[in-house]
Amino acid sequence: MSQPHRRAVLNLYKTLLYMGRDWPQGYDFFRKRLHKVFTKNSGETNPEKIRIMIKHGEFVAKEIEVLYMLKKYRTMKRRYYDGS
Template structure:
Protein backbone atom coordinates (compact mmCIF):
# COMPACT_ATOMS: atom_id res chain seq x y z
CA UNK A 1 0.00 0.00 0.00
CA UNK A 2 1.44 3.37 -0.97
CA UNK A 3 1.75 6.22 1.50
CA UNK A 4 -1.24 8.32 0.27
CA UNK A 5 -3.46 5.24 0.43
CA UNK A 6 -2.15 4.35 3.85
CA UNK A 7 -3.04 7.72 5.34
CA UNK A 8 -6.48 7.66 3.69
CA UNK A 9 -7.17 4.19 5.08
CA UNK A 10 -6.03 5.18 8.58
CA UNK A 11 -8.19 8.33 8.50
CA UNK A 12 -11.17 6.28 7.33
CA UNK A 13 -10.61 3.76 10.13
CA UNK A 14 -10.39 6.52 12.75
CA UNK A 15 -13.53 8.19 11.42
CA UNK A 16 -15.47 4.94 11.52
CA UNK A 17 -14.24 4.20 15.05
CA UNK A 18 -15.40 7.65 16.14
CA UNK A 19 -18.82 7.13 14.57
CA UNK A 20 -19.09 3.69 16.18
CA UNK A 21 -19.36 5.20 19.66
CA UNK A 22 -23.11 5.69 19.19
CA UNK A 23 -23.76 2.35 17.46
CA UNK A 24 -27.06 0.84 18.71
CA UNK A 25 -25.66 -2.68 19.34
CA UNK A 26 -22.68 -1.28 21.24
CA UNK A 27 -19.21 0.07 20.54
CA UNK A 28 -17.40 -3.21 21.21
CA UNK A 29 -19.36 -5.09 18.55
CA UNK A 30 -18.86 -2.27 16.05
CA UNK A 31 -15.12 -2.10 16.77
CA UNK A 32 -14.66 -5.87 16.39
CA UNK A 33 -16.52 -5.97 13.07
CA UNK A 34 -14.67 -2.93 11.77
CA UNK A 35 -11.31 -4.42 12.70
CA UNK A 36 -12.24 -7.73 11.07
CA UNK A 37 -13.17 -6.03 7.78
CA UNK A 38 -10.02 -3.91 7.69
CA UNK A 39 -7.78 -6.90 8.51
CA UNK A 40 -9.46 -8.98 5.80
CA UNK A 41 -8.48 -6.39 3.20
CA UNK A 42 -5.09 -5.45 4.67
CA UNK A 43 -3.10 -7.51 2.17
CA UNK A 44 -4.57 -5.74 -0.88
CA UNK A 45 -1.87 -4.14 -3.08
CA UNK A 46 -3.84 -3.10 -6.18
CA UNK A 47 -4.13 0.73 -6.01
CA UNK A 48 -7.36 0.81 -8.01
CA UNK A 49 -9.05 -1.70 -5.74
CA UNK A 50 -7.83 0.20 -2.69
CA UNK A 51 -9.37 3.41 -4.09
CA UNK A 52 -12.67 1.60 -4.64
CA UNK A 53 -12.63 0.27 -1.08
CA UNK A 54 -11.86 3.75 0.30
CA UNK A 55 -14.76 5.22 -1.68
CA UNK A 56 -17.05 2.50 -0.32
CA UNK A 57 -15.86 3.28 3.21
CA UNK A 58 -16.61 6.98 2.70
CA UNK A 59 -20.09 6.02 1.51
CA UNK A 60 -20.57 3.96 4.68
CA UNK A 61 -19.51 6.99 6.77
CA UNK A 62 -22.15 9.12 5.07
CA UNK A 63 -24.80 6.45 5.61
CA UNK A 64 -23.98 6.12 9.31
CA UNK A 65 -24.11 9.89 9.74
CA UNK A 66 -27.50 9.95 8.00
CA UNK A 67 -28.81 7.23 10.31
CA UNK A 68 -27.66 9.12 13.38
CA UNK A 69 -29.28 12.34 12.15
CA UNK A 70 -32.53 10.49 11.47
CA UNK A 71 -32.44 8.98 14.95
CA UNK A 72 -31.96 12.42 16.52
CA UNK A 73 -34.72 13.91 14.38
CA UNK A 74 -37.18 11.21 15.41
CA UNK A 75 -36.33 11.66 19.09
CA UNK A 76 -36.80 15.41 18.85
CA UNK A 77 -40.08 15.00 16.98
CA UNK A 78 -41.39 12.65 19.69
CA UNK A 79 -40.52 15.21 22.38
CA UNK A 80 -42.29 18.13 20.75
CA UNK A 81 -45.24 16.58 18.95
CA UNK A 82 -47.81 14.39 20.57
CA UNK A 83 -49.30 11.57 18.45
CA UNK A 84 -52.82 12.30 19.73
Protein backbone atom coordinates in the same frame (compact mmCIF):
# COMPACT_ATOMS: atom_id res chain seq x y z
CA MET B 1 0.28 0.38 -0.02
CA SER B 2 1.38 3.84 -1.05
CA GLN B 3 1.52 6.69 1.45
CA PRO B 4 -1.61 8.58 0.23
CA HIS B 5 -3.66 5.37 0.34
CA ARG B 6 -2.33 4.50 3.77
CA ARG B 7 -3.24 7.92 5.12
CA ALA B 8 -6.73 7.72 3.59
CA VAL B 9 -7.32 4.25 5.04
CA LEU B 10 -6.18 5.32 8.51
CA ASN B 11 -8.36 8.43 8.41
CA LEU B 12 -11.35 6.35 7.31
CA TYR B 13 -10.72 3.83 10.10
CA LYS B 14 -10.48 6.58 12.73
CA THR B 15 -13.61 8.26 11.41
CA LEU B 16 -15.60 5.04 11.50
CA LEU B 17 -14.33 4.22 14.99
CA TYR B 18 -15.44 7.64 16.19
CA MET B 19 -18.86 7.21 14.59
CA GLY B 20 -19.25 3.76 16.16
CA ARG B 21 -19.53 5.21 19.66
CA ASP B 22 -23.32 5.55 19.27
CA TRP B 23 -23.90 2.23 17.49
CA PRO B 24 -27.14 0.56 18.71
CA GLN B 25 -25.51 -2.84 19.46
CA GLY B 26 -22.69 -1.17 21.35
CA TYR B 27 -19.24 0.19 20.65
CA ASP B 28 -17.43 -3.14 21.23
CA PHE B 29 -19.59 -4.91 18.64
CA PHE B 30 -18.95 -2.15 16.10
CA ARG B 31 -15.20 -2.01 16.81
CA LYS B 32 -14.76 -5.79 16.43
CA ARG B 33 -16.65 -5.88 13.14
CA LEU B 34 -14.77 -2.86 11.80
CA HIS B 35 -11.42 -4.33 12.78
CA LYS B 36 -12.30 -7.64 11.13
CA VAL B 37 -13.21 -5.93 7.84
CA PHE B 38 -10.07 -3.81 7.76
CA THR B 39 -7.74 -6.72 8.61
CA LYS B 40 -9.42 -8.92 5.98
CA ASN B 41 -8.52 -6.38 3.30
CA SER B 42 -5.12 -5.39 4.70
CA GLY B 43 -3.19 -7.50 2.20
CA GLU B 44 -4.60 -5.74 -0.86
CA THR B 45 -1.90 -4.20 -3.05
CA ASN B 46 -3.85 -3.16 -6.16
CA PRO B 47 -4.15 0.67 -5.98
CA GLU B 48 -7.38 0.68 -7.97
CA LYS B 49 -9.07 -1.81 -5.63
CA ILE B 50 -7.82 0.13 -2.60
CA ARG B 51 -9.30 3.32 -4.04
CA ILE B 52 -12.64 1.57 -4.64
CA MET B 53 -12.68 0.20 -1.08
CA ILE B 54 -11.90 3.65 0.33
CA LYS B 55 -14.79 5.12 -1.70
CA HIS B 56 -17.10 2.39 -0.35
CA GLY B 57 -15.94 3.08 3.20
CA GLU B 58 -16.64 6.79 2.79
CA PHE B 59 -20.12 5.93 1.51
CA VAL B 60 -20.71 3.74 4.58
CA ALA B 61 -19.57 6.58 6.84
CA LYS B 62 -22.06 8.95 5.19
CA GLU B 63 -24.85 6.38 5.57
CA ILE B 64 -24.07 5.95 9.28
CA GLU B 65 -24.11 9.71 9.71
CA VAL B 66 -27.50 9.93 8.01
CA LEU B 67 -28.89 7.17 10.23
CA TYR B 68 -27.74 9.04 13.33
CA MET B 69 -29.32 12.27 12.08
CA LEU B 70 -32.58 10.46 11.37
CA LYS B 71 -32.55 8.96 14.86
CA LYS B 72 -32.04 12.40 16.40
CA TYR B 73 -34.77 13.90 14.22
CA ARG B 74 -37.26 11.22 15.21
CA THR B 75 -36.42 11.67 18.87
CA MET B 76 -36.91 15.44 18.69
CA LYS B 77 -40.15 15.04 16.76
CA ARG B 78 -41.47 12.53 19.29
CA ARG B 79 -40.41 14.77 22.17
CA TYR B 80 -42.08 17.94 20.93
CA TYR B 81 -44.86 16.80 18.64
CA ASP B 82 -46.27 13.80 20.43
CA GLY B 83 -49.86 13.21 19.34
CA SER B 84 -51.64 14.73 22.34
